[in-house]
Amino acid sequence: MKKLVKIFLGVTLVLFFFNACKKKEVTEPIKTTKQYLTADTSKRWKLSEGKASLDGAELDLMLVQAPCVTDNILILSSDFKYQITEGNQKCKPDTDPDVLIAGNWALSTDSKSITIDKFIVLDRVVDKAKFDITTIDDNKFTGTTEVTINSKLVKMNVTFVAVDNV
Numbered sequence: 001m002k003k004l005v006k007i008f009l010g011v012t013l014v015l016f017f018f019n020a021c022k023k024k025e026v027t028e029p030i031k032t033t034k035q036y037l038t039a040d041t042s043k044r045w046k047l048s049e050g051k052a053s054l055d056g057a058e059l060d061l062m063l064v065q066a067p068c069v070t071d072n073i074l075i076l077s078s079d080f081k082y083q084i085t086e087g088n089q090k091c092k093p094d095t096d097p098d099v100l101i102a103g104n105w106a107l108s109t110d111s112k113s114i115t116i117d118k119f120i121v122l123d124r125v126v127d128k129a130k131f132d133i134t135t136i137d138d139n140k141f142t143g144t145t146e147v148t149i150n151s152k153l154v155k156m157n158v159t160f161v162a163v164d165n166v
Contacts (some may be wrong), residue, residue, distance in 0.1 A: 033111040036136045042077040046164035053155045065092060066146050072100065073163060080105055082116060
């Protein structure tokens with residue numbers, strides 16, 4: 001009987017130690033859309049991909065715009081202010097300001113879209129641009145928007161990547 005108790009205790013201890021050595025799953029805290037977009041203070045984003053559909057034709061926004069435009073930075077702040085700033089290249093180095101546009105942005109009540117006071121796309125300033133977010137994480141967000149340019153509806157799918165925290 002003592003031998004049976006020793007075996008039982010031995011097996012129990014072995015199982016206990018194997019179970020204690022299991023790697024515990026680390027779960028990342030769930031972030032809100034605002035936390036992803038602003039990192040709780042402000043966060044810098046750069047356009048990495050963009051497609052625009054107009055009259056059945058598709059335009060690659062990265063190819064049809066100059067690098068001095070596609071490298072511009074969108075800074076979203078947690079106080080719902082934003083700036084679009086020049087990237088590494090300025091189209092007109094002697095005259096272009098560092099901050100191209102500044103204003104306010106809003107997050108929808110369901111956190112699935114943002115609205116930006118003014119946005120520049122295809123060399124046009126668009127007022128109240130609404131961007132529907134389809135995916136978001138710490139490193140990128142993607143989504144769709146529709147804007148009217150020259151009385152024509154332009155549908156866009158774009159991806160922004162995080163540059164770094166400001």
